[in-house]
Amino acid sequence: MKISLPSNSKMHTKEFTFGVATASFQIEGAADTRLPCIWDTFCATAGKIRDGSDGKHACEHVALFKDDVQLIESLGVDAYRLSISWPRVIKQDGSLNQQGVDFYINLIDELNSRGIKVYATLYHWDLPQHIEDQGGWLNRQTAYLFADYADKITQALGDKVYSYATLNEPFCSSYLGYEVGVHAPGLASKAFGRQSAHHLLLAHGLALKVIQQNCPNALNGIVLNFTPCYPLTDTDADIKAAQTADDYFNQWYMKPIMDGEYPAIIHDFDDADKPDIQAGDMEIIKQPLDFLGINFYTRAVYSTCDKNEFVQVDMKDAPKTDIGWEIYPSAFTDLLTSLNSTYTLPPVYITENGAAMDDKIVNNQVDDLDRLEYYQAHLNAVNNAINQGVNVVGYFAWSLMDNFEWAEGYLKRFGIVYVDYQTQQRTIKRSGLAYRDFISQRQ
Ligand code: FCB
Numbered sequence: 001m002k003i004s005l006p007s008n009s010k011m012h013t014k015e016f017t018f019g020v021a022t023a024s025f026q027i028e029g030a031a032d033t034r035l036p037c038i039w040d041t042f043c044a045t046a047g048k049i050r051d052g053s054d055g056k057h058a059c060e061h062v063a064l065f066k067d068d069v070q071l072i073e074s075l076g077v078d079a080y081r082l083s084i085s086w087p088r089v090i091k092q093d094g095s096l097n098q099q100g101v102d103f104y105i106n107l108i109d110e111l112n113s114r115g116i117k118v119y120a121t122l123y124h125w126d127l128p129q130h131i132e133d134q135g136g137w138l139n140r141q142t143a144y145l146f147a148d149y150a151d152k153i154t155q156a157l158g159d160k161v162y163s164y165a166t167l168n169e170p171f172c173s174s175y176l177g178y179e180v181g182v183h184a185p186g187l188a189s190k191a192f193g194r195q196s197a198h199h200l201l202l203a204h205g206l207a208l209k210v211i212q213q214n215c216p217n218a219l220n221g222i223v224l225n226f227t228p229c230y231p232l233t234d235t236d237a238d239i240k241a242a243q244t245a246d247d248y249f250n251q252w253y254m255k256p257i258m259d260g261e262y263p264a265i266i267h268d269f270d271d272a273d274k275p276d277i278q279a280g281d282m283e284i285i286k287q288p289l290d291f292l293g294i295n296f297y298t299r300a301v302y303s304t305c306d307k308n309e310f311v312q313v314d315m316k317d318a319p320k321t322d323i324g325w326e327i328y329p330s331a332f333t334d335l336l337t338s339l340n341s342t343y344t345l346p347p348v349y350i351t352e353n354g355a356a357m358d359d360k361i362v363n364n365q366v367d368d369l370d371r372l373e374y375y376q377a378h379l380n381a382v383n384n385a386i387n388q389g390v391n392v393v394g395y396f397a398w399s400l401m402d403n404f405e406w407a408e409g410y411l412k413r414f415g416i417v418y419v420d421y422q423t424q425q426r427t428i429k430r431s432g433l434a435y436r437d438f439i440s441q442r443q
Pocket of ligand 1: 023026168169172225295352398405406414
């Protein structure tokens, strides 16, 4: 079984960028050579991580980065999306930690010397703990600290990096971390969720300005995740539930960046839940983007109860991945075309897409045909969106290799490369081999 697309597909050309993605906390390990972050604390709190694990060792990527770059090269990808660990490169006094910066310089040089373009995200959820101790994303000052970190690290790395993204998925940082508390730092109130979201978006705007000044030749933007919302039935109530959920979970992050305002549902909030927005904030947030990164995994279905509420419905008989996310590729096409008709989009990269599957390694092989099928269906979905006029210019598989999957610990495997956490041996799965072959056949 192979991955293929119609031979006239734009994705079948070398102009289209194919890559693999990871994030610092999920793979790096070497926790003792950086400052503690909110995920270290969260992992150390009983009951937060399903297998009780942490990121102290993960994939030991700091020690094994040269081998990992060879592995990336062997997949034939054009690009590698990584994230920079804020607590590895900035000291508690705010100055650069040169040892940490050197790790990234060596890694990036190694990638560039093999012709692999580097797409770096500056914040993939690993907030230094000492900043959380001052209120974290609930404290407006954190947005300014982020811009300062962005300034220093982009000056240090400069044009070695092909593309900078400010944040990865501010929805997860704010909603999962501060509103429902299933991610670090584990706080739970609607007001916290909305306030942290605003400070994250402000951080994005402040940082993007600085990055554009420091690295005008790099492609600079942000990565947002979207879970398209569908009504369970075509009743007005269900349609309204799905629209409200979409505004709350998806457009909440997109609309401020593109249009400089929050979705209108903000006016329905109790005053206590409304974020504190200061004069000029929305203008700062609405920075022009060189690219928009979109992460897509699944859809969600909504039904309503009473009032302005929305209730997510579990699609019991639908096909799902090992993490319980419904497999529904046409939502990917719908998402891209609807964003394209709602907003004036910059070039779009799919910065994450992939599937957790219950992999078994037998005789050094992982026959993950289920993941391979997921990739095939979702690449088709992206291709369909391109055919309908969406300017998608790149696609990154999540993930290069199995890694620490946040609250799921090491129980869920998203890699196209299998990791044996005891020996740190990497084995390219059948899906990884198919991705490699597909990429190599481009014209
Ligand atoms: C995304 C995260 C990424 C990974 C995937 C499965 O929300 O950005 O780190 O965990 O989900």
